[in-house]
Amino acid sequence: MGSRVEILNEGGFRSDGRRQFELRDMTIDLSQRGIADGSALITHGLTQVLVSVFGPREAKMRSQTIHDRANINVEVSVAAFSTGERRKRSRGDKRILEIASTIKSTFEPVVQTNLYPRSQIDVFVQVLQQDGGVLQACINGTTLALINSGIPMLDFVCAVTGGVHSTSPMLDLTLLEENDIPNVTVAMMPKTGKIALVTMETRLHVDRFKEIFRLVSDAGKVIHGEMKSAVLSRSTSLVTAMGSGPRTRGGDLEERDVDDQMNNY
Amino acid sequence: MASTSISKAEKSYIQAGFLSSPPLRADGRALHDFRSVALETGVAPLANGSARLSIGANAHDGGGGTEVLAATKLEVENVEEDGCDGGRIVCTVTCSPAAYPQLSSNALDDLQYDMTVILHQTLSHPSLHPNNLGILPKKKSWLLNLDIVVLADAGNIYDAIFMAARAALWDTKVPKTRSVEYKVRKGNSGGVVGGKTGSSGDMDVDEETTSGFDTRQIQQATDFELTDYWDEGEVLDGRERWPISITLNLPPPTHFLDATLPEESAVPLKALLVYSFPPSESPNVQAMRILGSGELTVVLLKDLVKEGEKYARELFIALNSKLKEEDIRRNQKARERFARR
Secondary structure (H helix, E strand, C coil): CCCCCCCECCCCCECCCCCCCCCCCEEEECCCCCCCCEEEEEEECCEEEEEEEEEEEECCCHHHCCCCCCEEEEEEEECCCCCCCCCCCCCCCHHHHHHHHHHHHHHCCCECHHHCCCEEEEEEEEEEECCCCHHHHHHHHHHHHHHHCCCCECCCCEEEEEEEECCEEEECCCHHHHHHCCEEEEEEECCCCEEEEEEECCCCCHHHHHHHHHHHHHHHHHHHHHHHHHHHHHHHHHHHHHHCCCCCCCCCHHHHHHHHHHHHC | CCCCCCCHHHHHHHHHHHHCCCCCCCCCCCCCCCCCEEEEECCCCCCCEEEEEEECCCCCCCCCCEEEEEEEEEEEEECCCCCCCCCEEEEEEEECCCCCCCCCHHHHHHHHHHHHHHHHHHHCCHHHCCCCCEEECCCEEEEEEEEEEEEECCCCHHHHHHHHHHHHHHHCEECCEEEEEEEECCCCCCEEEEECCECCCCCCCCCCCCCCCCCCCCCCCCEEEECCCCCCCEECCCCCCCCEEEEEECCCCCCECCCCHHHHHHCCCEEEEEEECCCCCCCEEEEEEEECCCCCCHHHHHHHHHHHHHHHHHHHHHHHHHHHHHHHHHHHHHHHHHHHC
16 A cells, blocks of 8 residues: 555645646757658657658559648657567557557648648657657657648647546646546647547546646647747757858848958958 | 669769779768767666667767667566576667658568668677576576667668667666575465575574575575665676677778768678677677678688778777766766765
8 A cells, every 4th residue: 555656645746746737848859860851859758759751752652642632651660668668569569550540630630731742741750768648749749840841731739648636637647647547638739729639548527528628728838839949949040050151142242242352362 | 771772873973982092982081981970878768778879960960870779678587488598688670661761661671670680690699698697597587688779871770780789788787686585484384585695584492493504405596586676787797798890881892981871872782790809809700791782702801801800999999988988977977966966
């Protein structure tokens, strides 16, 4: 009895020291990886996910092209060392296929696929570390990678998990909490407040659902703030890098004069 | 190896560059220069040992280049069922589809399998076997799973894989165990757990005391326990022996190291040589593979093995000094920071 971890103690603290509505530490890394058109490395606490996006490009499988839209292909792979117990999951594992198809159906209405008929957008998700909120991290990572690759979307898609411990709602659950209490994952689009995804695999009383649903939707806006500032800082650094290179052609008349003067020396 | 598609003109341009004097490469390197290699250990806290290695990544944001993640995890297994007395090592390589976006999933599986076989056959060889992977002789042993994930490939993937494997194995800590023997208390039911050094039961006047000088009794250890739950353990034995590989790309008659993707497409023939440098012994060639299409004479191969050893030794020394630096950064400096807090 004494060794059981408390989900929420009397002081209002959770098992990892957070408050009820506190989200985990989030880090976003948008630097380029390999030859991907866009990539994002996102961590929520101890959950770390790397998403790479390729496209829009010519489809590898002609049978899957759609005549008036781009086809979004999502592949998820989970590293064997991502959990405490090593589990080698094959690419065809049902759980993984389910996560992949959930991500695909979340982004299909958001990405402006009608601009790229008969082409393919590949999203490769690599889960590096798992501590609860894997779907949440995958969706947030996919949003950032799609933005990073320049694929037009209607809005950000921000996902958060929420759960209810007896009557107290909680946000952004760790693995310990996910296994213990009923939980729901909600992905919302912050500009309009529209919901792109609601998924729940546990049982939750209908009276509690309304409250937690509203809370999670609001939490999505907080995630949106973080994502927006990460994208902004990445864009700023890229623009600065573009601006600081030497100008070979054109430019202002004044600049040309300066260059001529330099050449005189 | 998946390669970019390049035109015949570009291929001949690259090949001509190698044969000219002085030899020219697209990024200005010499024939035997490596791109900058970045290494970090301890990247997967849930694993017993881990490392992330990249070759040719940009200095300021760490992007681009070949990137490989390696992690080791230890599992206990019964010797009777799957295990081996003294423990065993199993290596697996997974390629992220992001590293090879032009390959279909079947081709990716084939590539993964090729890399897995090369790595596993080399590292699970008895000459490299560490001696602290056993727990209870003939009963329980450690299974060491080495998982490599290829996140990006910008050429020279095998060298990256072997270096990352060596770094993760160097970083691996094996939890210390103590074997445990169950003794039934005389006349009562239930067991008393005692350590290997002797049982610590209550002194019962009626009980037969076993003399410490009695050496006839054979210890029948049936189970084990962790000495300290929070201690990561002792370092995996044989860390000096783990090998590294050198891929020699062969545009006949010369050879060069650390090819980029276009260079690999232009020069398909490679010799992969894996060297181990055990301390106070002469170096060993742990594995050798000829990859790609082309022919090689025995005389040329002998020379390549000799040349390769020189390059491998330099790489080995550089890798070792970085690993020691990483050890210091993670242990000593962390302790100093904690003491100063």
